[in-house]
Amino acid sequence: MPELPEVETVRRGLAPAMVGARFSRVTLRRANLRFPFPERFTARLEGRTVSTLARRAKYLTAELDSGETLIMHLGMSGRFDVAMPDGSNTAPGDFYLDGAQGQPKHDHVVMAMGNGAIITYNDARRFGFMDLVPTETLAACRHFSRMGIEPLGADLTxxxxxxxxxxxxxxxxxxxxxxxxxxxxxxxxxxxxxxxxxxxxxxxxxxxxxxxxxxxxxxxxxxxxxxxxxxxxxxxxxxxxxxxxxxxxxxxxxxxxxxxxxxxxxxxxxxxxxxxxxxxxxxxxxxxxxxxxxxxxxxxxxxxxxxxx
Missing domain, CATH: 1.10.8.50 (Helicase, Ruva Protein; domain 3)
Incomplete structure (x- = not known):
């Protein structure tokens, strides 16, 4: 399972494609990952702009201009592939070391952004998940309410x-x-x-x-x-x-x-x-x-x- 440094690396890789960009179209290729997708998931994302992309522990959080925050967890084998509008593909193949991950059949969520980027979430084991929660209650939501201090930064002494x-x-x-x-x-x-x-x-x-x-x-x-x-x-x-x-x-x-x-x-x-x-x-x-x-x-x-x- 990706740990904090890997998730932070993913955040930095996704930021150029997501921050300041609008979700033009979101396609779900199955009804669930580890959990079912939230009700009206695609409708609540499409047309919304990502204000910030942050990390909380091993979770990614994308704040939207709708007042909601998209929470993403990679689970055991989740990964994002990013195709940028200049034609470059920042994950042009299967880079999992066991050779079994990253295959197209495991592409479960495709996000077309207003800036031309295409972000694909791939998860062979489907232990990852996505959720939408009100931004104002993010810290109190079921994912974070009992979570401890961050180990990076000034809190850990x-x-x-x-x-x-x-x-x-x-x-x-x-x-x-x-x-x-x-x-x-x-x-x-x-x-x-x-x-x-x-x-x-x-x-x-x-x-x-x-x-x-x-x-x-x-x-x-x-x-x-x-x-x-x-x-x-x-x-x-x-x-x-x-x-x-x-x-x-x-x-x-x-x-x-x-x-x-x-x-x-x-x-x-x-x-x-x-x-x-x-x-x-x-x-x-x-x-x-x-x-x-x-x-x-x-x-x-x-x-x-x-x-x-």
């Missing part, structure tokens, strides 16, 4: 991590993947950030808060490296693993900089470390880490949250 994780005995990796706490983090970038921060993925999340609720140095370090990892990944165009490609048809390059993810048995890339990368399974998902750089403690007990807090 050591203080925020201490506040969110205080008293939690859940494994640190599980807490970081909890979208109700921090929105947009996924398996790849959590593994990479924990390695840079020198934190074991099975450590109790609450150990990042002191007894008085203030952040430990490790909490501040984790906030910093999360932003670093995500920023580097966005700059690299995300990570291409098996079946993901972004709108210009290229593949992300951040996987070349992986320090731990999918590198079982390989040498740790930390300077001076003689360890190798191991793998454990947490909640059914692979976790990659270096036991030398990220040592486990004999027992980590989270400080309890004070009553009434």
């Amino acid at each position: 050591g203080e925020a991590i201490a506040r969110l994780f205080r008293g939690k005995v859940a494994p640190l990796k599980a807490a970081l993947l909890d979208q109700r706490l921090i929105a947009g983090l996924g398996n790849i970038y959590v593994c990479e950030a924990l390695h840079r921060a020198g934190l074991h993925p099975e450590a109790a999340a609450g150990m990042l808060a002191k007894a008085d609720g203030t952040p430990t140095p490790k909490a501040r370090r984790l906030a910093t490296v999360i932003r670093q990892v995500l920023t580097e990944a966005v700059a690299a165009g995300g990570s291409t693993l098996r079946d993901y490609a972004h709108p210009d048809g290229g593949t992300g390059a951040f996987q070349q900089a992986f320090r731990v993810y999918d590198r079982v048995g390989e040498a740790c890339r930390t300077r001076g470390c003689a360890g190798s990368i191991g793998r454990i399974v947490q909640a059914g998902r692979s976790t990659f880490f270096c036991a030398t750089c990220q040592p486990a403690r004999t027992r980590i007990v989270a400080m309890p949250r004070p009553k009434g807090s």
Whole structure:
């Protein structure tokens, strides 16, 4: 599934074709993706202009001049192909690495824009979806009402991590993947950030808060490296693993900089470390880490949250 850097890369690729452009014609080639399309979906889009194209966690949000916002989620295999009015096609083929995605039979939504661009949404597994909600209630809609803070920008700090994780005995990796706490983090970038921060993925999340609720140095370090990892990944165009490609048809390059993810048995890339990368399974998902750089403690007990807090 595309994670935050991949979705941000898609947003940047779509912006030239969408922002300031009007939906001239929207064609649905099926009645549903993961969920049915909203009632009168095409009629509510056609004739409307996209004011802004933003990202919230792993979602794309296109604000319309009608007072509604189009929400788009890529699911497991969703992608956008963009044909520009100058005749260039920014996804001129199948760029999914397993060779099974991007085929025309999976083109489910075609958006003809007033500027001449044609945007096609392709989704082989149909786990993505689109929705329309009133812009004024966007933050309170069912997709975002319980969503946590954004990991890019000023909201993610050591203080925020201490506040969110205080008293939690859940494994640190599980807490970081909890979208109700921090929105947009996924398996790849959590593994990479924990390695840079020198934190074991099975450590109790609450150990990042002191007894008085203030952040430990490790909490501040984790906030910093999360932003670093995500920023580097966005700059690299995300990570291409098996079946993901972004709108210009290229593949992300951040996987070349992986320090731990999918590198079982390989040498740790930390300077001076003689360890190798191991793998454990947490909640059914692979976790990659270096036991030398990220040592486990004999027992980590989270400080309890004070009553009434």
